[in-house]
Amino acid sequence: MIVNRRVGSEQPDEHDELEQHLVEKLNVPLDWPEDGGLTASHVARIAAAATCDTAYSHAANGHLIDLFAALPLPGTTEGKDFWERIRDAGGSAAWNIHPANMGGPFFDRIHDGNEGGIASRVLSFLEELTPAQRTDLAEVIGSALGNGTIGVSGRYGGELWLRDAEMSAWRVALAGRREFETAQERNQFFEAWRDA
Template sequence: MIVRRFLDEDDELARHLVRQLNTPLDWPEDEGLNTGQVAKIASAAACDVAYNQASNGHLADLFTVLPLPGTPEGDKFWRSLGEAGGDAALYIDPGNAGGPFFDRLVDSNEAGIADRVLSFLGDLDDRQRDAVAEVIGDVLAQERFAGSSRYLGRLWLRDAETTAWYVLLASRKAHETEDDHKRFFEAWGNACVSYAGFRPP
């Protein structure tokens, strides 16, 4: 899934390009790009963590391997998932998480689905998590992925959890300013002096 990205002057990536590469947003205007400049821009984009499109798109991709809502297979799957996950499954149930939530994800509102995924997984007890892994794994095993159903289901849950965390963490960074960055580096730079004589009890 491709999530389109537009730069504006408040964007973390835009600030990075301007600060690190000394490039205005409308650069290079009438001039062409050379290979080195393209490589630097690609590198900056790959390191972009403000909205973290890669994680955002990957989170959506994880849902694409599950049966589609509104189909016979999907209705059976989501009903089974609800039985396995109990009330926690309501966070990602298509009736609650469908409609605008994935649309907003495509429009760069990443936190909505990620929030729901983490709430879902955080509310599962160990027994429910195992049961949910079995339901998801059974579907993935039919897709000819290698591994047992239980293992595949656990992989899906682990991947979804980590990816959702990346998205939320990156969304937080979108609100950080240059002053926030300076305070961070100053605090850690001064820490070696402040904590030099510190010894744990």
């Protein structure tokens, strides 16, 4: 379900879509619990704030994991051949994502708060590729994608995988910069655009 969520609505008497969803779909009165300190509106605001804060990096990292999960697994016969072909096609850039260099608990580190680790490796990998290497890699990746399960394969499927990985990694990197942004900088941003 996608809802438009305004944090700190300009019209406090109007209920936004998330609040309306809590009422309509979950049968939660907006003043619930009566005489309580925390109401459904408060819960909606907390949920929206948490989503705004974490959605980009968590969702994009999860998507990066899904992209890698669509590829042959390291340690399998098919995976060993696939990852060797990736290394051959991508040259030294491929070491950024090759299991021999990135394997072990690297994906597990996301759970430990290393939100940008995989993203930075994917971005370094793609940045270092020549156009010819990128074309060759698209062919290798596309040949490994299951046409029956994903719907595309071949070079086109590989190109989609590479573009998707690039954009997902970029979203993680972009969301990571927000960790260092202060409330004052956020207000300066809105003021500058308001006064432009």
